[in-house]
Amino acid sequence: MLKQFGDEIWTADGPAVTAFLGFHYPTRMAVIRLSNGGLFIWSPIPLTEELRTEVAALGAVRHLVAPNSLHHLSIPDWKRAFPSAKVYAPPGLRQKRKDILFDNDLGNVPSPDWVDDLDQVLMTGNAITTEAVFFHIKSGTTLFVDLLQQFPAGWFSGWRALVARLDRMVAPEPSVPRKFRVAFTDRRAARAALERILAWPTQKVLMAHGTPVIADGKAFISRAFRWLS
Known part of the structure; x- marks a missing residue:
């Protein structure tokens, strides 16, 4: 189930989940082994016994990370x-899932536990999340969720296929869906975050719902967010 994506980073694809209006989304998570040997789990998918065994073989799970307020179910x-x-x-x-005991909040500064391995920035200014x-x-990988x-072509059918096309969910390469573009009510804040992202020497781009980009990642991100400039 785990597939190596780069140096000390693996991915696993999960089952499709049903979202608003019956849209089905493929899912993906990432496992990153930190310099101290601990594992950083990004956007965890449903846990099966096979996945648990494979992850445990890589090291001790130290960090469970929900990258936004939509990726928390597992x-x-x-x-x-x-x-x-x-x-x-x-x-x-925290407000949405009061049943979960959180240890820390994600901000614009990496935790001391992973500062040697990961940088991070909050893409703020969006009304959705x-x-x-x-x-x-x-690995030179930037992770969006x-x-x-x-x-994939043919993933949606009927009226959902039309909505997906209008929403830029089925573009020739991964892109920012139209609903998220409209939801950026504070573009100045979003541009400041994007500036930090574009400063990273990105080679690859990984996302929860889409085809990974395996080369020229920085140029790809610049194209994908050109509308924000």
Whole structure:
């Protein structure tokens, strides 16, 4: 189930989840092994016994990260399976999931636990959600969860296929869906975050819902967010 994506980073694809109006979304998570040997779990998918075994073989799960307030459903199961792991909340999720005991909040500064391995920035100014975007230094990978998406051709049918096309969910390469573009009510804040992201030496781009970009990642991000300038 785990696939190596780069140096000390693996991905796993999960089952499709149903969102608003019956839209089905493919899911993906990432596992990053930190310099201290601990594992950083990004956007965890439903936990199966196979996945649990494969992850545990890589090291001890230390950090469970929901990158935005929409990617949280599997956090409780992972916490039960790995009770010593710390759980991190993006802006807005503490209020939404009061049943989850969070250890820390995600901000614009990396935690001391992963500062040698990851940088991060909050993409603020969006009315739908505030997303924590991460950069994995060793593999040169920038990780987006919902701000960049691309669905396979034929994934949607009927009226949903039309909506997906209008929403830029099925563009030739991953792009920012139209609903998220409209929801950026504070573009100055978003541009400041984007400036930090574009300063990273990105080679690859990983997202929860879309085809990973495996080369020229920095140029790709610049194209994908050109509308924001």
